[in-house]
Amino acid sequence: FHRKTEARNPYVIFVEVDEDTTDPAVWGVNWPRQYDSYKRTVDYERTRYGGSDAVPIQKLDKDTWLRTMWAGYAFSIDYREARGHAYMLIDQEETERVHQRPQPGACLHCHSSVMPAYRHLGNGDVMEGFKKLSAMPWAEARHVKDDHGHPLINHPASCVDCHDPKTMALRVTRPAFKIGIATYKAHQGVKDYDVNRDATRQEMRTFACAQCHVEYYFAPGTKLVTYPWAEGIKVEEIEAYYDRLGYSDWTHGVTGGGMLKAQHPEFELWSQGTHARAGVSCADCHMPYKREGAMKVSDHHVRSPLLNIARSCQVCHNVPEEELLARAHNIQDKTRALVDRSSAALVAAIESIEAARKTGASDDDLVAAIALQRRAQWRLDFVYSENSVGFHAPQESARILAEAIDFARQGEIAARTVAPSLDRQPLPPPDVQGVTPAEQAPPSPYPQPR
Amino acid sequence: FHRKTEARNPYVIFVEVDEDTTDPAVWGVNWPRQYDSYKRTVDYERTRYGGSDAVPIQKLDKDTWLRTMWAGYAFSIDYREARGHAYMLIDQEETERVHQRPQPGACLHCHSSVMPAYRHLGNGDVMEGFKKLSAMPWAEARHVKDDHGHPLINHPASCVDCHDPKTMALRVTRPAFKIGIATYKAHQGVKDYDVNRDATRQEMRTFACAQCHVEYYFAPGTKLVTYPWAEGIKVEEIEAYYDRLGYSDWTHGVTGGGMLKAQHPEFELWSQGTHARAGVSCADCHMPYKREGAMKVSDHHVRSPLLNIARSCQVCHNVPEEELLARAHNIQDKTRALVDRSSAALVAAIESIEAARKTGASDDDLVAAIALQRRAQWRLDFVYSENSVGFHAPQESARILAEAIDFARQGEIAARTVAPSLDRQPLPPPDVQGVTPAEQAPPSPYPQPR
Amino acid sequence: MDPVKPPDEDPPPAPVRPAFFGIGALALAVTILAGMFAGMSAFTFSYGEGISYFSTDPAACANCHVMQGHFDSWVKSSHHTVATCVDCHLPHDFTGKYIAKADNGFFHSWAFTFQNFHEPIRIKPRNERIVQLNCVSCHTDMVHELLPATVRGESVSCIHCHAQVGHAEWRRR
Numbered sequence A, B: 001f002h003r004k005t006e007a008r009n010p011y012v013i014f015v016e017v018d019e020d021t022t023d024p025a026v027w028g029v030n031w032p033r034q035y036d037s038y039k040r041t042v043d044y045e046r047t048r049y050g051g052s053d054a055v056p057i058q059k060l061d062k063d064t065w066l067r068t069m070w071a072g073y074a075f076s077i078d079y080r081e082a083r084g085h086a087y088m089l090i091d092q093e094e095t096e097r098v099h100q101r102p103q104p105g106a107c108l109h110c111h112s113s114v115m116p117a118y119r120h121l122g123n124g125d126v127m128e129g130f131k132k133l134s135a136m137p138w139a140e141a142r143h144v145k146d147d148h149g150h151p152l153i154n155h156p157a158s159c160v161d162c163h164d165p166k167t168m169a170l171r172v173t174r175p176a177f178k179i180g181i182a183t184y185k186a187h188q189g190v191k192d193y194d195v196n197r198d199a200t201r202q203e204m205r206t207f208a209c210a211q212c213h214v215e216y217y218f219a220p221g222t223k224l225v226t227y228p229w230a231e232g233i234k235v236e237e238i239e240a241y242y243d244r245l246g247y248s249d250w251t252h253g254v255t256g257g258g259m260l261k262a263q264h265p266e267f268e269l270w271s272q273g274t275h276a277r278a279g280v281s282c283a284d285c286h287m288p289y290k291r292e293g294a295m296k297v298s299d300h301h302v303r304s305p306l307l308n309i310a311r312s313c314q315v316c317h318n319v320p321e322e323e324l325l326a327r328a329h330n331i332q333d334k335t336r337a338l339v340d341r342s343s344a345a346l347v348a349a350i351e352s353i354e355a356a357r358k359t360g361a362s363d364d365d366l367v368a369a370i371a372l373q374r375r376a377q378w379r380l381d382f383v384y385s386e387n388s389v390g391f392h393a394p395q396e397s398a399r400i401l402a403e404a405i406d407f408a409r410q411g412e413i414a415a416r417t418v419a420p421s422l423d424r425q426p427l428p429p430p431d432v433q434g435v436t437p438a439e440q441a442p443p444s445p446y447p448q449p450r
Numbered sequence C: 001m002d003p004v005k006p007p008d009e010d011p012p013p014a015p016v017r018p019a020f021f022g023i024g025a026l027a028l029a030v031t032i033l034a035g036m037f038a039g040m041s042a043f044t045f046s047y048g049e050g051i052s053y054f055s056t057d058p059a060a061c062a063n064c065h066v067m068q069g070h071f072d073s074w075v076k077s078s079h080h081t082v083a084t085c086v087d088c089h090l091p092h093d094f095t096g097k098y099i100a101k102a103d104n105g106f107f108h109s110w111a112f113t114f115q116n117f118h119e120p121i122r123i124k125p126r127n128e129r130i131v132q133l134n135c136v137s138c139h140t141d142m143v144h145e146l147l148p149a150t151v152r153g154e155s156v157s158c159i160h161c162h163a164q165v166g167h168a169e170w171r172r173r
């Protein structure tokens, strides 16, 4: 008998779009509903821990221990709350991390509609262009031009970055993700994985976001954006990978240890949660369907699901909104309490190492303590820099923080064992290495947060 | 909506049962299906972490750090895996904790069909009898007799302990629970709570179990079984209650600190999990309905739900059995790894306190360290002695263990700060205070576990 | 465990294979029907008013007590005024409907007779695909933009989110 696989009729196309159409307004002519919601990512509204503000909060002032944790690194100069996709390019332009530290073109991989620039620089070869642009200084890369002198990078991530302009099918465009996911699959025994060919539609609803919402590092030398998944995507698997490479992001300004920086590992943490096991994708929660007339469309106003619980959660969870919000808050409150506990432990470890050094301990004496600092810092950073405050994987987040606490306290003990006469004393404000002291820094582009 | 048990499952009464019918076989004449499954609690079958064996495993041999954690307390002599309800009375009779230490009649509260004994001793007044029996020495209480010289305690918990013999409705019989839950409700602002009058049917499906599967202590002096819920049922609320009373279960055999013992806080931990929030009761998972012909009966073979995933879980989760088992194992594996991490930290704290004492530190010097040991020990014990290995509340279990680790390591640091020249050295086997050394102990009633 | 496994280990809806599948299934159905009326499951088929399989009356499905819960939950569902069991569970085209009826009618009777089916009952992948196609067939206008762009493309699974439309307070996936 007949089982018709329904397919939609082609949309009514008013204007042609192609691989070079990075301007979402042009696509908006054909798909006005999606475009309208896409534009709303300029909006701001806070939730207890997320959402966004008119002026992105300076996290370094809210959580002052961050300056100690990241001492010596660009993140200790300026680190703010993220906000909607509409701001991704401007926020990168304005951060003091770019103003005060040299950054490579690699940064643009996740903050702009960058594919035409890659193709241009690589003469049609994306990989080539990706390599070239990544290695350029940031300011040069930001303003790379085509043969007619027109700038090639003009927009934040836009339609063409997630959709095939011919079919509108979801797709992955970012080279670092394509390589990263293939490497991860290879580690799992899947050879020759091509994400756009092999992923299911439901997987694509996650991978489209995992192009950017992942941990990364710039390969030393080439500055190529790299996703560190060759040994797996769990927190200790990524750490093992970095350890094997002997990689560090920076030298800690107080202890002199080589440290790792975690950035927005949403995909990695989500993957360890119950929702991921149940096949619930990023788009299910962050781009829920909404009804528009007789039609339903994906809400392209990507934002905190807690601002839209009815559509984001209630289709699956048949319970009142307040209860769902309470469940989410319950998870986040517990995570936050453990973050506070972990940061106290980490600061104590750093202070102890510093104090031990002052009593004459040598680098050799402190090897063990510093190695423990690295483990603790990586774990705390992993949960803290992940943006769901534990929601994406509650038990896993708590587990990671439990380990962070253990390593940090063991680091403190190791430092004390080296310098036995050590009493716990408040550390003088860290002597931050290689970072401009705050008072000498140019004024921030944002008014001071309350 | 409200389904009447009687309406759904009409039954015929062949024999009369009343408040004194503690023999389940008599009830079995009227309700053969329930009785048949009830009898099957003699069965044994292991799961990865739970279930049971023909011979209950000696946990002290499997997790040797328990002897250090509980040094000086009866639990460091004999502590085994629990098994089915059929064994509850015999296992209490056979434990070395009863043979080698004096125990009160209070123990029988949760291990036998004890209500007729309470009524008899109290001349009809349950509370009176409860007080009297609790205060008796165990051996005397165990063999308390009626006026005709017939023993009153003959069976493990049986039908009459959970069912009203007139209506078969679920009910709570245990005085300690009635008082405990009323105290807890009073703390929440609900006055004069009578569980059998005020609880919903769904709540009763949990409370029937929470009569026994809870943390308890024996009130000093009276030995009255008491549930420590006057300030709440979260781990830190119970701790606060004990702290306020100045209560300790025992004096630690190595450090001399006053410690708290947690026992099977299944109800308390469950209450902090997502299942509890969603109103899922103990009976939903541990006594799932099974269809017998056109009839649905509650499976009275109370056991690990992982031995019966189809009925225990799939009624709510429409996913394959293997996947549900994997989800449960994933949670339990993570919990177990944190238990290992916490126990290492706690043992290090105990060793450090002992070593500090050897270098001459006084009780006063060690107050802080010992207070931290108490906090850590209570938390580790809470999760370890809870029998679901974290399943009942995954994030909460991890959070509690994270705190245990922090307090234990801080305890270690406090001890080292007191005795600065301290190096970490392996501690000689703890000099266990007040407990018969193993080699002098009478042979165990069970063959030695593998 | 692969963190990004699809919610359903089933292959996507097979491309249409009308001739082969149709004849195969028809032949099977004929054999089955013959065996059914002749053999031991005839008892159940009539006891359970197996003929109800050729009816559109939902109460007919509930002739079997194992279907009672499904019936009850349908009564409470948003669809009980707009869709009956067969609207969701049988193909909407004429031949497909009768083949599926024979197919399922046979298996249900068989299973009911021997009581050897897995409980709780879980919908089989082939029947889940029928349901999916039926959602889409009633709601094409609404979900037009969500449909795959190509015939081979996969649909998003409607019941990944709307697990309870046909059976209120039903199990989640």
Ligand SMILES: [Ca+2]
Pocket: A215, A216, A217, A260, A261, A262, A263
């Ligand atoms: Ca990184």
Ligand SMILES: [Ca+2]
Pocket: B215, B216, B217, B260, B261, B262, B263
């Ligand atoms: Ca206790």
